[in-house]
Amino acid sequence: SQTIHQWPATLVQPVGSPLSLECTVEGTSNPNLYWYRQAAGRGLQLLFYSVGIGQISSEVPQNLSASRPQDRQFILSSKKLLLSDSGFYLCAWSVNGQAAYGYTFGSGTRLTVV
Amino acid sequence: AQSVTQLGSHVSVSEGALVLLRCNYSSSVPPYLFWYVQYPNQGLQLLLKYTTGATLVKGINGFEAEFKKSETSFHLTKPSAHMSDAAEYFCAAPYSSASKIIFGSGTRLSIRP
Numbered sequence: 001s002q003t004i005h006q007w008p009a010t011l012v013q014p015v016g017s018p019l020s021l022e023c024t025v026e027g028t029s030n031p032n033l034y035w036y037r038q039a040a041g042r043g044l045q046l047l048f049y050s051v052g053i054g055q056i057s058s059e060v061p062q063n064l065s066a067s068r069p070q071d072r073q074f075i076l077s078s079k080k081l082l083l084s085d086s087g088f089y090l091c092a093w094s095v096n097g098q099a100a101y102g103y104t105f106g107s108g109t110r111l112t113v114v
Numbered sequence: 115a116q117s118v119t120q121l122g123s124h125v126s127v128s129e130g131a132l133v134l135l136r137c138n139y140s141s142s143v144p145p146y147l148f149w150y151v152q153y154p155n156q157g158l159q160l161l162l163k164y165t166t167g168a169t170l171v172k173g174i175n176g177f178e179a180e181f182k183k184s185e186t187s188f189h190l191t192k193p194s195a196h197m198s199d200a201a202e203y204f205c206a207a208p209y210s211s212a213s214k215i216i217f218g219s220g221t222r223l224s225i226r227p
Contacts, residue, residue: 006157032213034214043204043217043218043219043220044158044204044217044220046214049213049214051213088155090157090158092157092158094215100146100163100165100208102146102148102160102163102206102215103158103160103206103215104160105150105157105158105159106157107156107157108155108156108157110155
């Protein structure tokens with residue numbers, strides 16, 4: 001069966017420090033991968049998605065970047081965190097090109113920038 | 115433009131009462147619709163989905179939703195609310211490209227004892 005792993009679960013980082021959040025999927029190949037952010041009391045904001053290795057689409061210009069170095073690995077990064085980067089970050093995967101299957105989400109990372 | 119609209123950012127019902135969470139979608143989205151539930155500090159979990167076939171879809175935890183094309187709606191219901199149903203609920207539909215899903219803004223469900 002397919003599983004999605006996201007870590008760390010919580011993270012407290014000072015302003016100006018770098019960030020690296022990792023997400024991996026098991027039990028499937030060539031998945032679509034997604035990074036979402038939830039700010040406090042707000043909905044889901046799609047940050048990046050990827051349909052293949054090295055293919056990254058950015059939805060919102062910001063202080064973050066994403067990379068997909070391997071088929072089932074998706075990394076969210078920042079060189080210098082801002083206070084506004086605080087939030088709950090969710091990784092998700094879907095079957096490539098199959099909207100009917102929906103998404104499967106990881107358990108999320110709570111990032112607090114101080 | 116493609117969109118998913120959830121009416122009511124916060125719904126409060128008494129334990130044992132009917133739960134009704136509303137979702138409307140733009141007619142331009144493909145005919146796949148989803149409801150997700152999010153418990154505090156957790157990821158989203160698929161509650162139910164409509165793809166094809168029967169328009170009344172049953173999901174986990176006693177929830178169900180009915181796809182009404184004429185009303186472009188996909189409302190979520192549960193006959194009797196339980197305290198454990200307190201969570202955030204998201205309605206969603208795919209973009210036409212099938213690579214992305216549009217999420218509604220979410221409805222927070224509170225249950226009164």
